[in-house]
Amino acid sequence: MTPQSNAAITAQNVTRKYLGGSFTAVDDVSLDFPEAQVTAFVGPSGCGKTTMLRMIAGLEDPTQGSISVYGEPVLGPGPDRGMIFQAYTSFPWLTALQNVEYGMKIIGIGKAERREKAERLLQEVHLGHAADSYPSQLSGGMKQRVAIARTLAQNPTVLLMDEPFGALDAQVRWEMQEMMIEIIEVEKKTVIMVTHDIQEAIYLADRIVFFTRNPGRIKQDIILDFKGGKRFPQKEALLAEPGYIDVERQLFAWMREEIQSG
Amino acid sequence: MSSSDVRQGDKAAVVAQGQRTPKKERQKQFLRLLTPVDSKQTAIYGVLGAAAFFLLWEVGHYLTPEESRRFLPSPQHVVGTLIRLIEEKNFLADVGISLYRVIFSFFVATVIAVPLGVFMGCFSNMRALINPILSGWRYLPAASFIPLLLVWFGPTDTQKLALLFLGVIFFLVALILDNTEAVEKSLVEAALTMGANRWQIVMGVVARAASPAIVDSLRNMIAVSWTYLVIAEIVAAQDGIGAVMMRAGRFLKVDIIMAGILAIGILGVLTDIAFRLLAYWMFPWNRKRRG
Numbered sequence: 429m430t431p432q433s434n435a436a437i438t439a440q441n442v443t444r445k446y447l448g449g450s451f452t453a454v455d456d457v458s459l460d461f462p463e464a465q466v467t468a469f470v471g472p473s474g475c476g477k478t479t480m481l482r483m484i485a486g487l488e489d490p491t492q493g494s495i496s497v498y499g500e501p502v503l504g505p506g507p508d509r510g511m512i513f514q515a516y517t518s519f520p521w522l523t524a525l526q527n528v529e530y531g532m533k534i535i536g537i538g539k540a541e542r543r544e545k546a547e548r549l550l551q552e553v554h555l556g557h558a559a560d561s562y563p564s565q566l567s568g569g570m571k572q573r574v575a576i577a578r579t580l581a582q583n584p585t586v587l588l589m590d591e592p593f594g595a596l597d598a599q600v601r602w603e604m605q606e607m608m609i610e611i612i613e614v615e616k617k618t619v620i621m622v623t624h625d626i627q628e629a630i631y632l633a634d635r636i637v638f639f640t641r642n643p644g645r646i647k648q649d650i651i652l653d654f655k656g657g658k659r660f661p662q663k664e665a666l667l668a669e670p671g672y673i674d675v676e677r678q679l680f681a682w683m684r685e686e687i688q689s690g
Numbered sequence: 691m692s693s694s695d696v697r698q699g700d701k702a703a704v705v706a707q708g709q710r711t712p713k714k715e716r717q718k719q720f721l722r723l724l725t726p727v728d729s730k731q732t733a734i735y736g737v738l739g740a741a742a743f744f745l746l747w748e749v750g751h752y753l754t755p756e757e758s759r760r761f762l763p764s765p766q767h768v769v770g771t772l773i774r775l776i777e778e779k780n781f782l783a784d785v786g787i788s789l790y791r792v793i794f795s796f797f798v799a800t801v802i803a804v805p806l807g808v809f810m811g812c813f814s815n816m817r818a819l820i821n822p823i824l825s826g827w828r829y830l831p832a833a834s835f836i837p838l839l840l841v842w843f844g845p846t847d848t849q850k851l852a853l854l855f856l857g858v859i860f861f862l863v864a865l866i867l868d869n870t871e872a873v874e875k876s877l878v879e880a881a882l883t884m885g886a887n888r889w890q891i892v893m894g895v896v897a898r899a900a901s902p903a904i905v906d907s908l909r910n911m912i913a914v915s916w917t918y919l920v921i922a923e924i925v926a927a928q929d930g931i932g933a934v935m936m937r938a939g940r941f942l943k944v945d946i947i948m949a950g951i952l953a954i955g956i957l958g959v960l961t962d963i964a965f966r967l968l969a970y971w972m973f974p975w976n977r978k979r980r981g
């Protein structure tokens with residue numbers, strides 16, 4: 429695969445081994461991620477989705493192959509690639525507002541601008557009312573909103589999310605998904621998200637990369653053409669879209685193949 | 691009567707019993723699992739427990755034969771002795787010296803242990819370098835250093851401070867290392883992805899996240915420091931609570947010995963409360979919400 433000129437991220441022949449090389453978590457994966465595209469990594473657990481995402485974040489190194497962001501090789505983590513984890517990572521000793529300011533402080537944004545932007549971003553994630561609360565006073569969904577705002581505050585070119593709503597209950601997850609649609613519309617970032625929720629993947633993504641395990645490889649790489657480039661502020665509108673059910677059924681079929689192949 | 695008749699009879703009995711207690715209620719138990727007590731109950735239980743202790747002591751005093759009662763003086767006598775010591779024997783000066791010894795030696799131990807523990811907790815290679823040689827010391831009783839410290843420092847204040855210091859430093863480092871390693875790795879990774887440098891992460895994330903646990907460790911270890919006080923002040927000491935107790939022991943003045951024990955107990959509880967208040971004040975974000 430040759431890198432496309434408009435690719436924000438390029439992964440070339442990326443392999444990641446563990447246990448002294450005896451276990452291959454990700455095997456020879458090559459992918460291009462065009463600018464402003466939303467990609468979902470889907471697949472059975474243990475197929476290397478998290479490993480792939482962490483290598484793009486720079487939290488882990490490929491054993492072989494290379495990853496670059498706008499042509500620059502990834503040599504470690506950096507604020508150009510914001511990451512949102514499944515675990516709640518808002519700092520408990522900072523208020524919601526201070527958490528959002530933290531990332532901006534790290535990259536040297538001045539105090540006045542920091543405050544102003546943090547307040548605006550908290551509004552954007554519907555958390556303006558809780559600016560002065562500590563994370564211990566917030567629910568799981570609210571903590572994730574803080575983490576999202578904190579990441580966006582650094583204005584990263586790439587947004588990486590590893591099952592960001594996986595620990596939330598169904599109703600909160602739904603609210604978060606609809607909020608993500610708003611954010612994707614406003615921020616127009618290149619997004620890669622890992623999810624095990626097939627509906628979530630179809631709702632949020634423009635493209636789904638389906639992984640297979642043992643070793644972790646790409647099974648299918650599909651563009652969700654049926655959406656016609658539209659994003660649906662309300663999730664039920666997506667379900668009514670012709671073609672939706674075919675995609676969902678297809679993904680379930682692939683997932684079953686994976687489960688049955690052990 | 692055949693065996694089947696017996697079985698039928700049993701069944702009837704069971705049914706009858708069920709009818710006798712038609713409404714089942716959750717049993718009110720004195721010892722109930724997972725049941726918190728409110729602050730009022732906590733206070734009542736605390737007073738009850740203390741009252742029971744002093745009552746037992748009092749009873750013990752009166753059960754002791756008349757001629758040896760002075761070896762187990764009554765609680766009010768011990769409290770009276772404590773007050774008399776303060777008023778007539780300038781006991782507060784000794785208390786002050788003991789307090790200074792515990793606090794100063796503990797302060798020095800803290801200033802060394804906290805950075806060292808956090809440093810080892812953050813960097814595994816530094817842990818691998820330092821921890822093996824450090825952890826062995828924990829198995830030596832502090833009292834075994836007394837002869838050495840006497841040779842090095844003589845019967846000085848420094849010798850006492852050094853003993854108190856050695857009594858806690860190795861445990862303190864080990865506890866703070868644990869506290870540091872218990873910090874969620876995802877917090878560090880989040881800071882890394884935001885571009886924080888090592889220094890910002892060690893000081894601003896790991897140390898911050900571990901700080902409530904560290905203050906808890908300090909609170910627990912200062913109690914240990916109090917337990918070493920008497921050992922430190924028994925040998926070659928002229929002043930301090932331990933020295934007063936030792937002198938009293940030579941003249942079989944049990945009431946003064948017990949007054950010393952009481953004083954150390956009170957001081958220990960006070961330092962504990964001080965650390966709790968410190969933690970409450972330092973970490974408003976970590977206050978447990980009461981249910």
Ligand SMILES: Nc1ncnc2c1ncn2[C@@H]1O[C@H](COP(=O)(O)OP(=O)(O)O)[C@@H](O)[C@H]1O
Pocket residue numbers: 446447452453472473474475476477478479480644
């Ligand atoms: N640090 C590690 N050491 C050993 N094996 C690992 C490590 N991290 C991940 N793995 C293994 O690599 C495989 C892929 O893991 P992961 O990327 O977390 O999968 P997914 O996110 O798709 O569920 C799994 O089998 C996992 O056990």
Ligand SMILES: [Mg+2]
Pocket residue numbers: 477478479622
């Ligand atoms: Mg995963």
